[in-house]
Amino acid sequence: MDVLALNDFVNRAVYGEWMMLVFILVGLYLSFRTGFPQFSRLGIALRETFGAIRERFLSFGGQITPFQAAMVAMSATIGTGHIIGMVGAVLVGGPGAVLWMWVAYLVGMATKFAEAVLAVHFRRQYTDGSVMGGPMVYIRYGLGRRLAWLAALFALFTAIAAFGIGNLSQAGAVGAAFAQEFNVPPAITGLLVALLVGVLLAGGIRLVARFAQVIVPLKLLLFLAGILPLLFIHLGDIPGALALIVSSAFSFQAAAGGAAGAAISLGLAEILKAGVGRGIFANEAGLGSAAIAHAQAQVDHPVRQGFWGLTEMLVSLGVTTLMALTFIASGLWQRFLGGDRVEAARFLFAEHPLGVAVLGLMLAIFALGTMVSWGFYGEEGAAYLFGEGIRWPYRLTFVAFAFVGPLGGLAALTSVADTLNGLMAIPNLIALLALGGLVGRLVREFFGGMPWQPPEED
């Protein structure tokens, strides 16, 4: 078996149905341990996040504010997968996939909550004010010295995966969007993207956070500006779309049509896989990446940052849901069922008063935000493995890849990085399982009015 065949095998496994089941089970376990915060504490979570939005510039004396940390995480999460990926899920699993995506999101909320809590609880703070945290740190200090190799594995996967999901794929999406919609040569796009990413990463977490707190609201505004006119056009079909999501959640049969022009029959397994897959991988809950950003937030108690994890998932859910509803209501899904997701999305946005250019701009901005946050994640992974000295070499390599991305090629590397991205979940989910009880205790202490006791230095 050659390397690429091995990669394909592992890729199928880490994104396969068994792995999805593990994600869901871990999410359910964490929900039980933490008292289902996605339901029981949702009001408090909203008060502590959206309700405290006016405090977005007030940190608790640290590097970045809790709001900024959440924006860095959301900047990475809300990417092209929320648009193209969502369209793809409907084309593969039919409208019923959306229902399972919602279920996966609800379960994943507890996972993201626990990740943010553990990230803050175990983070390391240094005398110069800098902070390092994330799954590699909570694996190392939460599970002990004997499992330090697992932490190193997570850091290694993150450092390499960032070049794929966080760089080549995104830079490629920006390049394609600019070339297709605005006739910008890929080399020029690559140069501009590399320059922007380089400047932002050079500024460290503070600059990355400042960028994120601008780009995320911009992403959301742009998305609303893009999707609301389409939603308005198909407003009358929304109730029908909702009914279809429910009625086709268990099985689905379409008469001759779709991209292949033949009758299509989808069973529960296929619908589940498409929906749950989107509900897991679109929001990165369980992958552990967002925890790297949440660890940077200066808060009085880890559980308070956990609320940002819940809210982050709600926003992500809102974006994917709006996208799915509009697409289903448009009826285009029937025509493209089993077909090309990019083409289907382009057809959808062709109805927009400003044309398909809106989609191009949206994809470019979404991808840019994802790149910068992932650049930071990868850098943190590399710094955990090799120390502070690796930061600049890593940044320069990341910038070089950002230039190459729009030019295309490097498909094999992208594929390997994609596999490593999926593999990040394994060490992280093991740690979440092992530390679920601790998260539950922290939640009880927080709601009991007790102060946070950081773990002893190891």
Add this chain to the structure above:
Amino acid sequence: MLSGNLAEFPLLRLLETLMGAARGGALFIEHPNFSGCLYLAGGHPVHAEAGSLRGLEALELLAGVRAAPFRFESEAQTQERSIEPSLQTHQLILHQFEAWKEISLPDNWGLLLQARTAQGQTQLSPLEVGVLTQAEGKTLAQALMNPRLSPLETAQVLSKFLRLGLLEARLHLEIRPEPLVVLSLYGGGQGVAVIDEDLYARWQGLLGGPFRVRLRTKHQETTLRPEPRINMQGRLGLFERDLRQLRLSRGMPVEAWPEAG
């Protein structure tokens, strides 16, 4: 140049030495609450200054200073003459020092005077009422520089009031209210102000012991029991019950400062 501290070299002895040696020059006294100086010519006091006071009144105040750094500069001279050099003046100075011996005031003249409600009735003369009205809210040094009464008279009345408990001399601290942002805390706690551990240590150090936190909101003022916590910079943690009672919510700005107690 002669220098030292009045705590080790009392002013009366210092003056007797300088007068006995018929020295000329200026004796500078650096009291923590005011500056004073006494000019001598041929061993006789000719001019004195103490804060806003001049002449014999200034000398009267200086006579009550028990501890302060001093220095004598024999070359220093002044044209001002606020004290008549005579035998009568010498006697008056001696009388002032004698009178101060009977007075018991705190050594720290920076203490703030605050009127207290005494148990039982106390008959006050118009002079005493005047001193009480004038001294309330002022430091001991400021009260002693009352332009309407001589320092000695004021000191006698203040000494009596402090002994009777009609006045209280408290440490005068310049503590500015700390602007803080409210953070909601969950659980059953009540009457507690959770503040950052560094702020807690700073306030405790300033007051030199246990303290309570006075909180000023838009609607009211209240005092709460302080509790230190980590990572609370710029924040004031309040439990839900207190938030409701004080009509506060997360993110609202408040002012807080410590009070001894």
